[in-house]
Amino acid sequence: MKLANLAGRATLIVGDRALDVEKAGGGTLGPDPAVLYDLANHPELRRIAEAATDADLVEYDEKQLGPVSPRAGKILAVALNYRGHAEESGMQVPDEPTVFAKFPSSLTGPYDRVVVPEGIDKTDFEAEVVIVIGRRMRAVEPADVWAGIAGVTAGQDVTDRREQWRKPVNQFSLAKSYDSFSPTGPLAVTVDEFDDPDDIEVVGHVDDLEVQRGRTSDLIFSVPALIAWMSRYVTLEPGDLVFTGTPAGCGVRRTPRLYLQPGMTLTTKVAGVGTMRNPVTR
Structure with a gap:
């Protein structure tokens, strides 16, 4: 469905x-x-x-079309979950997931504007496959995870890199949670619609330039492993969203660097789900 x-x-x-x-x-x-x-x-x-x-x-x-789960109780996201992204970041492949929260107020629709606040000059893009939780899960086994998933969708983990790395400490959640910094959609597609839910392609473009391409078969922590690990500590509820990580190619790691500017269009495609097109504005 x-x-x-x-x-x-x-x-x-x-x-x-x-x-x-x-x-x-x-x-x-x-x-x-x-x-x-x-x-x-x-x-x-x-x-x-x-x-x-x-x-x-x-x-x-x-x-x-609006955000697929407009009142998600929790949005959990994962850093460094593609080997290529870990390598381009100069970081070791992690032994366990690194998880941060995004604020639900950052959700926006698949064709809505991504608004870059005045004075922010290092707004980055991160195309992702996003999982919509379908039942209450606590300490779930990896083999049982897909049976608890309502659907798969596309997402962008838009990030203010300057705020993320502002000293003295890194600030992930706020930098990734400005209003409109979490577009999702255009649809959520049930797991049975995918030939292999552990091998889903995600592609990102900025205007006509392809900037990211990856498959969830390349995840360091697969969707079942990731959600099982999260559920050891956090009870997941229907409508919660899990951003599974971004492949290599985000703007801060490119030469020259590429940041989102007003007038650009951010396009995100997840195979079997559809394509989001978000204009970037002030």
Whole structure:
């Protein structure tokens, strides 16, 4: 299934058209996008999709798509989870995941603006595969992780590098959590739609320049290993988001360096999910 937050309403995308969950289901599930990310609702969502008539399916404007989990309780993200990114950063491959938080208020939609605050001159991009949690998980085993995932989506971990590395200590969470610094979307796609959920491609462009390309099969810590490790310490809930890491090529590691400037377009594509296009503005 392809799950969408369309103009703030829970929606299924069937082919190239939209199916409003509340209307098509006769009210068995409400309009809140949160119903999409609880796996307890997925049997009913599948029933609604299978019972839909042509009249239930409508054309839609992709610009009305919002962040896939607009009120995520937690956003957890991982640093240095692709070998290429660790190597370009001059850092050792970690023995355990390095996890930081992004603030939910940083979420924005797949076609919304990424706003660079006035005076910020080192705003970087990080294309990522993002996981949407589908059931409560605590101390879960790696073999059981995919069964608890509601969907896979695309994300950008936009970062103010100057703030991130401001002395005397590094400041990851704030530097990666300015308003609009966490676009996600355009859809969340259920795990059964992927031939191999452990081998998903992510590609990033700044304007017409390809800047990043990677596959989750190259992750240092796979999605099952990563989420199992997180769940040893933090209870994960439906709608929580996990940014799984970025491949090599982010702006601070390029020669010459490439930072986001107003007028640019940041494009992020995850195979099987779709493409986000976020204009960069002041």
